[in-house]
Amino acid sequence: MKRSNRIVALTDYFIENPREQIQLPYFTKIYQASKSSISEDLDIIDYMFKHEGLGYLQRSAGAAGGVKYIPYNSKEKSIRYITELCHKLEDTSRILPGGYLYMSDILGDPKQVRQIGRILASAFSHLDIDVVVTVATKGIPLAYAVASFLGVPVVIVRRDPKVTEGSSVSINYVSGSSRKIQTMVLPKRSLQEGSNVCIIDDFMKAGGTITGMKSLLEEFNANVKAIGVLAEADDEEDERVVREYTSLVKITNVDMMQNYIEVHPGNFESNCSKK
Amino acid sequence: MKRSNRIVALTDYFIENPREQIQLPYFTKIYQASKSSISEDLDIIDYMFKHEGLGYLQRSAGAAGGVKYIPYNSKEKSIRYITELCHKLEDTSRILPGGYLYMSDILGDPKQVRQIGRILASAFSHLDIDVVVTVATKGIPLAYAVASFLGVPVVIVRRDPKVTEGSSVSINYVSGSSRKIQTMVLPKRSLQEGSNVCIIDDFMKAGGTITGMKSLLEEFNANVKAIGVLAEADDEEDERVVREYTSLVKITNVDMMQNYIEVHPGNFESNCSKK
Structure with a gap:
C-alpha cells in the first residue's frame, strides 16, 4: 500500500480513536508496511495535526512502541470560535422568559x-479524567462531545426518579435560581467509586444544579476534577455557589424590556493562561 | 505542501464535515495546490474510504466542481458489529425489572x-433527511450520532412541560407498555413545517412513544421518512403499533426467573436487502 493511501486510513483511525494507545505492530501488520515506514507516516500526521491546530500524536518508546492521538484545539482557534459564538448569541430574538437564552x-x-x-476537552486534557458526568437533558450532547475527545464514557444524572436501572443513589438539592427543592438520581452501577470526574452542562446560573451534582458525586467518592459549561449567566443578584469552572461565554445582560442582550467570552481564556 | 501532508488535512476535513458540499477552489487556495493535484488527492481518499468501508466521496462536475463526503458503513462491517453487540447484550446481569435491559x-x-x-445513518443515507428527532433522555446521544453522519440537526422532544423556549405544541399519548397517559412537548421554533424527519430512539417495546412522536410531528406537517432504534423488544403480548422501522438488535426473551436472555439481530439486515 502506498504512503498516501496508508495516511488516509491512519488519519481516520486516529480521529475515530482519540486517546487510545496503539502499538506500532498493529499498523505494520494491517498495512503490511515496515516499522520505519509507519513511523514516518506518524511523523507526517503528527506534523499536520499540529499545523491544523487539531492536536498531536503522543509516541512512547519501548520494545514495540506505541502511539496515541491527543486531540487539542489550539488556543487561537478556540478563542476565534468563542468570539464568533458571542456574536451569534447577541441576537435579541434569542431572549427567553426568565433570563434564559435560546441556544437550541x-x-x-x-x-x-x-x-x-473539542474546546472544553482541550482545557481539561491534562487532568486525567475517567468519566464525564452531566444532568439530563440539555447538557447531554455536549457531555458526549467532550467525552469523545477525552476518550472516556458519559454518565447521565436524572432528575426524575423513574430509573429502571436497579438500586440508585438520590439526593435533594436546592435549585439556585428557583429556590425549589429538587431531586437527582444516579444508578449505583453507573459510576465506579473514586472516579476522576468532569462535570459538563450547557448553562449555569447560580450553580445550584452543579452543586447538586457535586453532592451526589460525593456519595460515590468521586473527585470532581473539572467543571465545564457552554454559557454562564452573570447574575449579580444570586451569589454564585460554584467557584471553580470553565465557561466559554458569559451572558452579562439580558433585558427583556429593552430587548437588549450582551454576551462576552467566559473565563476560558484566562483559565488557559493560568496553566 | 506535499501530497501526504495535504491528505492528512483533507481526510480530517471530510470526516469532520460529512455531507457538506465543498468547491475544489476552496482546497486549491488553502493548500496552494493545482486543481489536478487536489483531484488526485480526492481519488486516493475516495479509494481508501471505500476500501476501509467508511463511505465515499461524491464528486460533481461543473465550472468549479464540488465534492462531498458521504459516510457509509459497509453492510459487512455493520453486520459484524451487530453480531458482536448481540453477544455483549446476552449477559444475564443486564436483566432489569420490567423486561428492560441494562444498556447504559x-x-x-x-x-x-x-x-x-454510523450504521443507522447508512441505512437512511438515501432518504434526504432534514432533521433527526428523538425524545428525552436515553435516545439523545444516539440521535446526535446519526445526525452527525447525515449532516443534519437534532430536535429533542421533551416529556416535561417545563420548556423555557416560547410557545410550544404538546400532545397526550398512551404509553404502549404502561398504558398511562403521557405528554410530549416540542417548542414551535425548533422544527420547520414540512421537514423530512428521521426518528431515533434507544429502545422500542410496543412503540407507544414512537407513535406519540409521530402524532406530535404531524402537527408540524413533518414527513417521517425513517424510524431507527438500537433495540426492539419482541413482546408478543403487546401488539406493536409501529410497523416501519429499522432495529439493530431484537431482544426476544427476557426471563428474570430463569435468569435467561436471548438477543438476535434486528431487522437491519433484511431492510438493507430490500433496497
Whole structure:
C-alpha cells in the first residue's frame, strides 16, 4: 500500500480513536508496511495535526512502541470560535422568559456541539479524567462531545426518579435560581467509586444544579476534577455557589424590556493562561 | 505542501464535515495546490474510504466542481458489529425489572454510540433527511450520532412541560407498555413545517412513544421518512403499533426467573436487502 493511501486510513483511525494507545505492530501488520515506514507516516500526521491546530500524536518508546492521538484545539482557534459564538448569541430574538437564552439551534447542531466539546476537552486534557458526568437533558450532547475527545464514557444524572436501572443513589438539592427543592438520581452501577470526574452542562446560573451534582458525586467518592459549561449567566443578584469552572461565554445582560442582550467570552481564556 | 501532508488535512476535513458540499477552489487556495493535484488527492481518499468501508466521496462536475463526503458503513462491517453487540447484550446481569435491559454502558460510550449512529445513518443515507428527532433522555446521544453522519440537526422532544423556549405544541399519548397517559412537548421554533424527519430512539417495546412522536410531528406537517432504534423488544403480548422501522438488535426473551436472555439481530439486515 502506498504512503498516501496508508495516511488516509491512519488519519481516520486516529480521529475515530482519540486517546487510545496503539502499538506500532498493529499498523505494520494491517498495512503490511515496515516499522520505519509507519513511523514516518506518524511523523507526517503528527506534523499536520499540529499545523491544523487539531492536536498531536503522543509516541512512547519501548520494545514495540506505541502511539496515541491527543486531540487539542489550539488556543487561537478556540478563542476565534468563542468570539464568533458571542456574536451569534447577541441576537435579541434569542431572549427567553426568565433570563434564559435560546441556544437550541446551536446545541442541536452536531458540528457546533462537537466544536464546543473539542474546546472544553482541550482545557481539561491534562487532568486525567475517567468519566464525564452531566444532568439530563440539555447538557447531554455536549457531555458526549467532550467525552469523545477525552476518550472516556458519559454518565447521565436524572432528575426524575423513574430509573429502571436497579438500586440508585438520590439526593435533594436546592435549585439556585428557583429556590425549589429538587431531586437527582444516579444508578449505583453507573459510576465506579473514586472516579476522576468532569462535570459538563450547557448553562449555569447560580450553580445550584452543579452543586447538586457535586453532592451526589460525593456519595460515590468521586473527585470532581473539572467543571465545564457552554454559557454562564452573570447574575449579580444570586451569589454564585460554584467557584471553580470553565465557561466559554458569559451572558452579562439580558433585558427583556429593552430587548437588549450582551454576551462576552467566559473565563476560558484566562483559565488557559493560568496553566 | 506535499501530497501526504495535504491528505492528512483533507481526510480530517471530510470526516469532520460529512455531507457538506465543498468547491475544489476552496482546497486549491488553502493548500496552494493545482486543481489536478487536489483531484488526485480526492481519488486516493475516495479509494481508501471505500476500501476501509467508511463511505465515499461524491464528486460533481461543473465550472468549479464540488465534492462531498458521504459516510457509509459497509453492510459487512455493520453486520459484524451487530453480531458482536448481540453477544455483549446476552449477559444475564443486564436483566432489569420490567423486561428492560441494562444498556447504559454501551449508550454511555461515545465510540460505541458513534458506531451505532454510523450504521443507522447508512441505512437512511438515501432518504434526504432534514432533521433527526428523538425524545428525552436515553435516545439523545444516539440521535446526535446519526445526525452527525447525515449532516443534519437534532430536535429533542421533551416529556416535561417545563420548556423555557416560547410557545410550544404538546400532545397526550398512551404509553404502549404502561398504558398511562403521557405528554410530549416540542417548542414551535425548533422544527420547520414540512421537514423530512428521521426518528431515533434507544429502545422500542410496543412503540407507544414512537407513535406519540409521530402524532406530535404531524402537527408540524413533518414527513417521517425513517424510524431507527438500537433495540426492539419482541413482546408478543403487546401488539406493536409501529410497523416501519429499522432495529439493530431484537431482544426476544427476557426471563428474570430463569435468569435467561436471548438477543438476535434486528431487522437491519433484511431492510438493507430490500433496497
